[in-house]
Amino acid sequence: MRETTLRDVADLAGVSPRTVSNVVNGYAKVTPATRAKVEQAIAQLGYRPNVLARNLANGRSGQIAVVVPYLDTPYFAELLQAIIPAARKGGYNVLIDQTDGDPRHEGELIGRGSRGFLFDGMIISPLGLSQDDLAVRDSTLPLVVLGERRSDGVFDHVGIDDVAASRDAVDHLISLGRRRIAAIGDQPYPTGEAAQRRTEGFREAHASAGLPVDESLIIGTPRFNRIDGATAMAALLDRDDPPDAVFCYSDLVASGAIHTLLARGVRVPEDVAIIGYDDIEDGRYGRPTISTISPDKKAIAQMAVERLIMRIGSREPVAGVELLARHRLIARQSTLGGAAMT
Known part of the structure; x- marks a missing residue:
């Protein structure tokens, strides 16, 4: 079966191929009556413009x-x-x-x-x-x-605004009475801007509340994955003075941290409150559901x-x-x- 062409539409509508092209490309200089005839012909014939050819003619790929x-x-x-x-x-x-x-x-x-x-x-x-x-x-x-x-x-x-968002996350933990707040996800190297800005917000929230930052509670990770959160949380729990809250730099990190906490018999949030970042769908359906920053x-x-x-x-x-x-x-x-x- 032959493919419908722009010429077929023009013949059915009783207009020139140039007029059909103007309608297809959305040009304004077409009367409403003519546009209606062309659109009716397009619908009747099932015409589909060759977008690739049009783009290539304009020097683009689409x-x-x-x-x-x-x-x-x-x-x-x-x-x-x-x-x-x-x-x-x-x-x-x-x-x-x-x-x-x-x-x-x-x-x-x-x-x-x-x-x-x-x-x-x-x-x-x-x-x-x-x-x-x-x-x-x-x-x-x-x-x-x-x-x-x-x-x-x-x-x-x-x-x-990652600094403001991270500050909001830590402010939330502080408002709940948490005072030994850890951070999981810092990446102090040239390509770790995401982590660095979240650490900046973490520090600003402490400063605004008049709380000192315990540098040993800022834990670096290679990525923002579950295993990173699980491993870092295990290290925090092995301390003599574990935190009572953790700001995780992604919901995946938070998920890993929660896994370790529950496996160790630590209650969330009664013993340790957790907040993540990204608002991924999985965070809404686990138990516990994950508090988060939602972009x-x-x-x-x-x-x-x-x-x-x-x-x-x-x-x-x-x-x-x-x-x-x-x-x-x-x-x-x-x-x-x-x-x-x-």
């Missing part, structure tokens, strides 16, 4: 790349679920890549000549690249950076896609901007006890 460190991390999986429909709504398909935090691979992706006809722009959450690495990227690549990076005007960045993932996805599409369509250099989505604290059973079911 695809954007979304690059994350790990696909098996729930936060990134949930973020991708928000980015993909936002991109489709904007007329783009999404190519997904996992870097495993490899700086060489991340560097190649943002380097000169990496695109070819594969994608028109990139949304990336870099783990292996430092701020300086991002500054020397291919300047012709439309790029939006996610995660805890400061744009410094060099690239567009979308995220939340607005849909807003992050929408802002990132909209900014990238603007970059792709822009012919003039534009300074990078910092776009912040809202966050909120959600208190659940791991800090409030059995009655908290949100």
Whole structure:
């Protein structure tokens, strides 16, 4: 069966192929009556525009790349679920890549000549690249950076205020009367900005409450995974003076910490209160449910896609901007006890 062409639609509607093209591409200079005739013909014939051919004619692929460190991390999986429909709504398909935090691979992706006809722009959450690495990227690549990076005007960045969010998490623990508060997830190396900003918020909350920070209660981890939380929590429990609360730098870390606490017969939150970060779905259904910082993932996805599409369509250099989505604290059973079911 022959595929319906733009000429077929034009013949049925009694207009020129150029008029059909104008309707398909959303050009304004078409009368409502003509537009209605063309749209009726499109529906009747089941015409589907050749988007790939149209994009290639414009020197574009119609695809954007979304690059994350790990696909098996729930936060990134949930973020991708928000980015993909936002991109489709904007007329783009999404190519997904996992870097495993490899700086060489991340560097190649943002380097000169990496695109070819594969994608028109990139949304990336870099783990292996430092701020300086991002500054020397291919300047012709439309790029939006996610995660805890400061744009410094060099690239567009979308995220939340991690310092304020972390401060909110620790303020919550302090408001419950907890005084020996530990932190699990610090990463004091050049590419550990996410952890460093959360540690900064941890310190600010203590300072605001007039509480000293016990440096030995700040535990570093290589990643924000369950095993990292479980191992760090075991070390904290082995102390002569264990904490009465823990701020975990992800919900996965919190999940691992809770596993260790319950295995040791420690009650959560009666003996040790736990708060996480990211508001992943698993945190809402375990026992106890996990108190957390909830970033607005849909807003992050929408802002990132909209900014990238603007970059792709822009012919003039534009300074990078910092776009912040809202966050909120959600208190659940791991800090409030059995009655908290949100």
